[in-house]
Amino acid sequence: MIDIVRTLVATLLDLLAWPILIYFLAINSSYLFLVLAAAADFRSTRRRRRHSGRIERLGSHTAPGVSVVVPAYNEEVGVVEATRSLLSLRYHRHEVIVVNDGSKDDTLGVLTRAFDLVRADREVPSEIETRQVPRGVYVPRDGYTRLTVVDKPNSGRSDSINVGINTAVEDLVICMDADSLLDPDALLIVTEPFADDPRRTAATGGVVRIANGCTIRDGRIVDVRMPRNLLAQIQALEYLRSFFLGRSGWSKVKALILISGAFGCFRRDLxxxxxxxxxxxxxxxxxxxMRLHRLLRERRQDYQVTFVPEPVCWTEVPETLTVLRKQRARWHRGLWETLVKHRVMFGNPRYGRAGVLAVPYYWFFELFAPLIEAVGLVLMVLGFVLDLVNPTTFWLFLAVAYGYAIVVALTAAAVDEVYFSRYNRLGSLLSLITSSVAENIVYRQLHVIWRLQGWWQSLRGSEQQWGAMTRRGFKTEETV
Known part of the structure; x- marks a missing residue:
């Protein structure tokens, strides 16, 4: 039996060893390129900032109005503080629309008591078809607080956002989660591209950072620190590298195809x-x-989808392996299903840089990454144990696959510190450095398994499982 295994492993190593090494070299180099592209964009943005007219737009009535749509399902713990925070954002004209998605807890009740809500005689339009229709619309009794609470039977986050879009009256719509907080100037900054180029700008995305470990006062982050929980620390580094700098890099090369659901701004008409x-x-x-890209490219409309690196949305992340596993499996399943649904864009010049650059990248370096990494790691370890791989080749593999990844992570942390200095305490910086190493030991291998599970669930056509995350909520003077 051992001879059969040795022969099989030796054959696979002969075929795949160097292609896998080259793949890891390419994927880590692509991450480094995106980080450096983001750094170049931050540098040019900093030079333009003093001439942006941001303060003038704060009181300008020519700037577009914003509807902030917040779906809420069983969010009684933090929904009031989150809503107050959104209402107090610095912007000349914005409304907050909370859509209670048939919560089983007291989400609607705590909102009613906190804002003195009364039922409004208002019909919600049906411009977007929805699975459920509102059973009640509530507004504050004072008549001037721009808050609308829509109560509806449970039908999921997406359908709730669609109900919120139908309810919205402003030109721009921001979709975010009830468990998130925005920086005070977030609306002002994320809408800048719409104010600067209203004809071409279709959507913008903002930064999502981790609130775990931070101190919150009156719905505001007042003290930024790295989480105490190691799992959350690793996610803070992930969000920094992939969800912040990675998307900044894609925006720089004008091929951004993913905006985080926690903080995205869109033209309502689109x-x-x-x-x-x-x-x-x-x-x-x-x-x-992806659907927006297809619509606008197919009708040959000049447009842009932009990532704005300054406005920050703060959110809680899972601190247990069970919850994180379900989240990452769901994300990878969503990646697979979306790429398959829009496979016509793959390498297609008709869809511009999104089709030629971004979509193939997501296929090769995001979708297939866990499969290739799992095969490469298993083959190299077996080859080393069976004395089929010499120590030099084995350590070269680890250096290219994991050592290079640590360098990329540290580079991302350095870029963030130079341009934004969010984690300016020595302890937080040391946590980032520690996390860059810890991420590649055990966690990354678990992440590979979780993503493969999501892929397998999709291939089997199993029922979608969103899972649940226990929230602490955003309380005054609380360290989340």
Whole structure:
């Protein structure tokens, strides 16, 4: 038996060893390129900032109005503080729309008591088809607080956002989660591209950072620190590298195809035109942006989808392996289903840089990454144990696959510190450095397994499982 295994492993190593090494070299180099592209963009943005007219727009009535749509399901713990925070954002004209998605807890009750809500005689339009219709619309009794709470039967996050879009009255719509907080100037900054180029700008995305470990006062982050939980620390580094700098890099090369569902801003007319979010998609945010690209490219309209690196949305992340596993499996399943649904874009010049650059990248370096990494790691370890791989080749593999990844992570942390200095305490910086190493030991291998599970669930057509995350909520003077 051992001879058969040795022969099989030796054959596979002969075929795949160097291609896998080259793959890891390419994927880590691509991450480094995106980080450096983001750094170049930050540098030019910093030079333009003093001439942006941001302060003038704060009181300008010519800037577009914003509707902030917040779906809420069983969010009684933090929904009031989150809503107050959104209402107090510095912007000349914005409304907050909370859509209670048939919560089983007291979400609607705590909102009613906190804001003295009364039922409004208001009909919600049906420009976007929805699975459920509102059973009640509530507004503050004072008549001037721009808050609307829509109560509806449970039908999921996407359908709730679509109800919120139908309810919205402003030109721009921001979709975010009830468990998130925005920086005070977030609306002002994320809408800058719309104010600067209203004809071409279709959507913008902002930064999502981790609130775990931070101190919150009156719905504001007042003290930024790295989380105490190691799992959350690793995610902070992930968000920094992939969800912040990675998307900044894609925006720089004008091929951004993914905006985080926790903080995205869209033209309302385009959302209505594409039919809102797809309730059947488990990767609904990614799928929406892909659909926008297809719509605008197919009708030959000049447009841009932009990532804005300064406005920050703060959110809690899982601190247990069980919850994180379900989240990452769901994300990878959503990636697979979205890429398959929009496979016509793959390498197709008709869809510009999104089709030629971004979509193939997501296929090769995001979708297939866990499969290739799993095969490469298993083959190299077996080859080393069976004395089929010499120590030099084995350590070269580890250096290219994991050592290079640590360098990329540290580079991302350095870029963030130079331009934004969010984690300016020595302890937080040391945590980032420690996390860059810890991420590649055990966690990364678990992450490979979780993503493969999501892929397998999709291939089997198993029922979508969103899972649940226990929230602490954003309380005054609380360290989350």
């Amino acid at each position: 959302l209505v035109e594409v039919g809102g979010l797809d309730p059947d998609s488990i990767g609904e945010d990614f799928e929406l942006v």
